[in-house]
Amino acid sequence: SNIVKMNKPISWHLAQLEEAEEIFDCFTLSYRSFGIQRRSDNGLVLREWAPGAEAVFLTGDFSKFLGKNSLGNYTSPKVDKSPAIKHLTKLKLVVLTKTGEYLFWISPWAKYVTKTLDSVTYDWTHWDPPQRYQFQHTRPPRPSSLRIYEAHVGISSPEGKIASYKNFTRDVLPHIKDLLMAIMEHAYYASFGYQVTNFFAASSRFGTPDDLKHLVDTAHSMGITVLLDVVHRHASSNTEDGLNYFDGTDSCFFHGGSRGNHSLWGSRLFNYSSWEVARFLLSNLRWWKEEYHFDGFRFDAVTSMLYQHHGIGQFHFWGNYSEYFGMHVDEDALVYLMLANHILHKLYPQCITVAEDVSGMPGLCRPIEEGGLGFDYRLTMAVPDKWIQVLKEVGAEDWDLKNIVHTLTNKRRGEASITYAESHDQALVGDKSLAFWLMDKDMYTNILLATSTSWVSNEFGHPEWLDFPKKGNNESYYYAHRLFNLVDIEHLRYRQLYAFDRDMNLTEDKYGWLAGCQSAVTTLNQADKVIVFERANLLFVFNFHPCNSYIDYRVAVEHAGKYKIKLNSDELQYGGQGRLVQDTEFFTEPMPFNGRAQSFLEIMRLLKNMALKYSKRLNKS
Structure with missing residues (x-):
């Protein structure tokens, strides 16, 4: 049905x-x-x-x-x-x-x-070079697990300036994978690229079209899949260098009157019922696939597309089906998204489409043949908001693990999702990054390897928030940069954080837990601040207590056998204190615990996380 x-x-x-x-x-x-x-x-x-x-x-x-x-x-x-x-x-x-x-x-x-x-x-x-850019490398195969890194070309330099495609290709690609944000031309730099003026033009502030093609081509040579953050919800309200009032009316590409204006963003809203608007937007997707060889798209602001209220004032979608279907659904936008996904997957079977949606509309990531919208993945937008909220408002000793686990596991079964710990929405609005919230002043005072403070962070712990030049900061580029160079300085601890992030990704590449089945949480101990869960034949053990470590802690497991540490954040190379012997073996015993038939005693002298790989055969690690 x-x-x-x-x-x-x-x-x-x-x-x-x-x-x-x-x-x-x-x-x-x-x-x-x-x-x-x-x-x-x-x-x-x-x-x-x-x-x-x-x-x-x-x-x-x-x-x-x-x-x-x-x-x-x-x-x-x-x-x-x-x-x-x-x-x-x-x-x-x-x-x-x-x-x-x-x-x-x-x-x-x-x-x-x-x-x-x-x-x-x-x-x-007019762009019509005598010789067209010739791509040298084929697209890499579609990955089974998406490990996405959001990247913005303009702020990718350690210097306070607008970085170029060439800079990004040379200096940043070796560090990151898999996403390229908003590079369609946008007149207002501080819009982050989400107020597009020219949909078929790659932003010239970063270089030429050929420079961008070389960037994508080089990424493919490294086996990196490149997704484009595509903005088809709305357009800049600029006239002379945008689409607004193109034919002298307010309804050429957009809805006329108030329906064609976004009350919060100040932008123009496309009229998806128009045949020529469909031609324009669908051809735009083909343009970026054919001309620039992008591997897929992250569709921005899908929630705003799906509903005529655009999600404004809808602080929570509680799961009631009347919220998802009915008179407030924009069926023209829904049809456009279905057409876009049908055409992209029909013509490019390896294409990846991701929906930025906070509503959780059922069927968003189900095949069109089933009545779904055909996206491959939905972004679980509540997770990065939850982590920022916890770090800003709750002391470590008061973390509500049940609420955190609920947020992390609140996903529709049968629909694939992508979860960020942190996205650009949190770090690019003058707020502090996760690393900054965790470290605060220690980011500056305990940066040397000789210091003893333990850090927990994603990536390499960028030392400052990110922001674009605008009137509020006197048009300064001071925060419009990205200090990737810090990971190459041997006596600073950024390289240790980066090493953990790198090895975490390599471990996932080996065991593929992101594409595994739903996690089974076996321990959620609020008093001890301990979470244990199983996924893809791996056991994950987290201790979030701000000061306690534990000895002889019983851990429930599904499978009998021998477990060995595969990733341990307490290793010295990650800035930990080396309190665990890496080749320690843990043997199960038939003692039921927390709903599992097997368990073992585990020494947790760390304040971070471990991943353990099990083997049913006791003589094989």
């Missing part, structure tokens, strides 16, 4: 699309026919959709006004040798409105836009 009830099934929408456009492959490759295209004889073809305009003209460095047509269609004379418009020529569309006003805009299909330091708006710069 269908999980999602719509007036028309998705097959009907696909049939309508194919009837009008022959096949959806051509429909979603419209970036090859819209905007400016060079013909085989070097002549020019211009095609724009501007239904509310009286006429559209093309102008630029090469000439005065050219062409006039209500749809913006124009074909230049035949050119024998050089292109009709040269590479890097500055261009403008001139839209004549019904009221007789001339508006100077950038084509919605522009592939490259640039601006000078003293300019407020962007210029449309």
Whole structure:
């Protein structure tokens, strides 16, 4: 039975699309026919959709006004040798409105836009290099476990400046995996890339399109899967260098009136019921797959797409089905997401799609054939919020482990999810990172290896929060950087934290617990602050007590045999105190405990975590 009830099934929408456009492959490759295209004889073809305009003209460095047509269609004379418009020529569309006003805009299909330091708006710069970038490396196979690292190109340098694609390729790729955030062109740098102005243009503040292609190509050579954070919920309200009022009306790409404006974000909301908006957005996905070889997408703000209330004021979704379905669901947006997932997975079977959704709508990550929306994964957005809340508001001795475990395990069965300990939402709004909340002033005073403070942190413990230059900080780049260089300094402890993060990922790569079945929590001791759980034939033991360690602590297990330590955060190389012998063997005994038939006594002299690998055969580790 269908999980999602719509007036028309998705097959009907696909049939309508194919009837009008022959096949959806051509429909979603419209970036090859819209905007400016060079013909085989070097002549020019211009095609724009501007239904509310009286006429559209093309102008630029090469000439005065050219062409006039209500749809913006124009074909230049035949050119024998050089292109009709040269590479890097500055261009403008001139839209004549019904009221007789001339508006100077950038084509919605522009592939490259640039601006000078003293300019407020962007210029449309024609991108048509004599030689196209040739990719050298194939995409890596789709991983069974996603270990995602969020990365922003602009803040990837240790210097207080806007870093480049080249810098990222050279200095950062060796350190990180698997995600590239928001690189579509956005005029306002401090929007984090979520107020897009030009959907087909890679941000020029980081370099050229070829620089980005080289970045993705190099990542593939390292076996790194690269996902693009795609923003199809809304667009910047900019006019001259954005989509807003493109044809002189407020309803060209967006809903007209109040429905087309996001009350909190100040951005314009796409009208998914429009055939040409579907063409634009679906072709945008194909563009990033075909032109830049991205391996998949993290769809931003899916909750805001699914509901006409956009999630505003919905502080909690309690699981009542009336919250997920009914009159407040935006069926046009829902159909668009289903179409996007259907087309991406049909044309690129290895493609990965991730939904940033806080609502937990049932079926979001189930196949479209079942009535689901077809996403591969949902982000469990509550988890990073929970960790920040715990660190900010609760002392370590008062942590509510039951509440923490509930948040970590509150997922829909049968739908895959991705859980972050920390995401950019927590670290990029002037707040402190997890590392900073844990370490506070020790981040500066106990940074040398000779100090004795133990740190618990993800990654390498970046010493400061991250923020973009804006009026609130006097346009400073001081916090708009990322000190990856700290992990290479031998006498500092950042390299120890980084080493643990690296080895944790390598251990997961070996045992694959992220793709394993649901965790079975066997110990949740609030007084001792101890959590023990089993997953993917591994046993995880955590002691969160701020000062207590334990001797002869009984641990319940499902399988009889011998257990050995595979990852121990108390090792000296991770900045621990080396209180455990790494090759210690733990033998089970048939003593029932906490609902398990087997158990063993385990010495926990650490304040962090361990992962133990079991073996049913006692003579094999």
